[in-house]
Amino acid sequence: MGRVTARIAGVLLGASLFVVPATAQTAEDAPKVGFLLKTMQEERYERDRRAFTAKVESLGGTVLFESADNDAALQGRQLRSMLQEGIDVLVIQPVDTGQAGLMIKQALDQEVKVVGYDSIPLNSPLDFMVMQDSWAVGRIQFRELVSWLQRTRGRVGGRIALIRGAPGDSNAGAMSAPIVSGVADYPALEIVVDESHEAWSPEAARRTAADALRRYDGKIDAFLCNNSGLARGVLEALETRGLADADRVYVAGADADLANVRAVARGAQALEIWKPIEPLAHEAAEVAIALVRDRSVSPDRTINNGFKPIPTIVTPVTAVTRSTIEDTVIAGGFYTREQVFGVGE
Numbered sequence: 001m002g003r004v005t006a007r008i009a010g011v012l013l014g015a016s017l018f019v020v021p022a023t024a025q026t027a028e029d030a031p032k033v034g035f036l037l038k039t040m041q042e043e044r045y046e047r048d049r050r051a052f053t054a055k056v057e058s059l060g061g062t063v064l065f066e067s068a069d070n071d072a073a074l075q076g077r078q079l080r081s082m083l084q085e086g087i088d089v090l091v092i093q094p095v096d097t098g099q100a101g102l103m104i105k106q107a108l109d110q111e112v113k114v115v116g117y118d119s120i121p122l123n124s125p126l127d128f129m130v131m132q133d134s135w136a137v138g139r140i141q142f143r144e145l146v147s148w149l150q151r152t153r154g155r156v157g158g159r160i161a162l163i164r165g166a167p168g169d170s171n172a173g174a175m176s177a178p179i180v181s182g183v184a185d186y187p188a189l190e191i192v193v194d195e196s197h198e199a200w201s202p203e204a205a206r207r208t209a210a211d212a213l214r215r216y217d218g219k220i221d222a223f224l225c226n227n228s229g230l231a232r233g234v235l236e237a238l239e240t241r242g243l244a245d246a247d248r249v250y251v252a253g254a255d256a257d258l259a260n261v262r263a264v265a266r267g268a269q270a271l272e273i274w275k276p277i278e279p280l281a282h283e284a285a286e287v288a289i290a291l292v293r294d295r296s297v298s299p300d301r302t303i304n305n306g307f308k309p310i311p312t313i314v315t316p317v318t319a320v321t322r323s324t325i326e327d328t329v330i331a332g333g334f335y336t337r338e339q340v341f342g343v344g345e
Contacts, residue, residue, distance in 0.1 A: 031061040031292040033285075034087035034112075036078055038095040038119070040067045041200065042229055044255050044277060048118075051281035052091070059289045070166075070199040072096040079103050089113040089288045094121050097170040101125070101307070113291040116310070117284050119171045123306040127291060128299070130284040130313045132275045134171050138178035140319045141224050141252040144271050146182075148250045149221070157188025158221030161212050163205050163234060165226040167196040170305075175226045175254065192216065197230060205233030213241055222250035228257035228272065235268060246270040246322070256320055256329055258339060264322055265340050272320040274329050279315040287313065 033056050037045055045067065053063045064082050068075035072095040082090065083106065090107045092114065094100035100121035107114050108125060116129040149156045162179055165172035183189045193212045197204040205225065212220055218241055225231040231253025238244040238251070246267050253260050254273035263269035290297050299311035320328045329335050 031056075031059075031088045031289055032086060033061050033063050033288050033292075034079070034082040034090045034092075035063050035065045035117075036075060036082070036090065036092045036094075037065075037067040037117075038075065038093050039070045039199075041070065042227065042255055043257050044228075044275070047277040048281050051278045052285050055282045055285035056289065059285065061285075061289055061292075068095050070095055072099060076103055079106065083107065083110055083112065087112055088292045089115065091115045091117050091284050091288050092121070093117040093119050096166075096168070098122050098168045113288070115284055115288050115291065118280065119169065120174075120303060120305050120310070120312075122170055125307050126305075126310060128287050128297065128312070129303060129305075129310045130280060130287055131171075131315070132280055133314050133317050134174035135178055136317050137226075137254045137273045137275075138175045138224075139182075140273055140317070141175075141254070141271060142179045142182040144252065144319060144321070145222055145224065145250055146186075148270060152247060152250075153221070155188060156186045159190055159192045159216060159219065161193035161209065161220050161223045161234075162191055162195070163208060163223055163225040163230045164194070164196040165200045165230065166198060169196075172196065172226050179224055192220070200227055200229055202229040202233035202236075205230040206236045207233075209234040209237035210240070213237060213243075218243060220249065223252070225251065225253045228253040228255040228260040231260055231269060231272075232257070232263075235263060239268075244268045254317075256334065258335060261320060261325065261329055261335060261340055264320060265325055267322060270321070274318045274320045274332070274334065276315065276318070276332065276334070283313050283315060 056063050066078040075095045090112050097119050101124040104114050104124045104126050114126040116126050118131050120129050146156050164176050195208045223234045231251055235244050243249050250270045252271040256272045256274040260272050264272050287297050300313050302309035303312045318328050330337050
């Protein structure tokens, strides 16, 4: 049972958070849910799609799904098509978090409820937000960097490259902010590269890393990356210099793509952040169905997105290091031991 389902059950007893329609839901009234993801570029998004769709269907709804290949204009067309098909609620991970307000307003103008998914749309009047703890991603990456520097360098000092996602993306900003503020507490630490990358491109991240390594003669101590794909690009640049070694250069990613978890397992990458998908997708599905059925949902917190405080549910993230792979992504069923280490290992 997800937290939203638990909240609904509690309110049916306490009658304080939900207003339940007097008539029962019929098959003809089954909620039609539009689910728009910004991309399928990262392997995690197939998990998002499967988990979200299965949960909506288990709650009596149907899903219209599209992904936009990191193309904001395409996503706008996909939304218009969904509105024409009569969706009741929109769950959207915007390609451009800074410019999503117009799309959201289009949906709200047609009395379609809107739930933000994973990446919070800025300056937008959405109804609810469900996201992973992006701020914790940056805090964990920086905390583990401090420990790594103490262990490998004997002091908290050195050169850092901050490898961000798309320019202006709210998630990229949330993940990066704790790193920037953390560095300010250590005078011997310096961010020598702070670059955003259109469409979260691994190839662009590779070029950024290669250029940084040339400029600093290979002497970059850490690359902190907003997602797994960016970290893979960095690892490619390090491999060309024989530096893809977690004892020599600290590389951190986020999303726990299988290739990156394998890199952590073999000692090429220091850290991944595991963002369990099912809690995120299931919470979003439950919120969407609850809103269609006129049931209020109790949030964990509110987050001001520049337009108003948005009621928000935040799902947790977890550090994955070489010593914790077994207890995290494998124990949690995200990957099998054979997938990570190979058959027989």
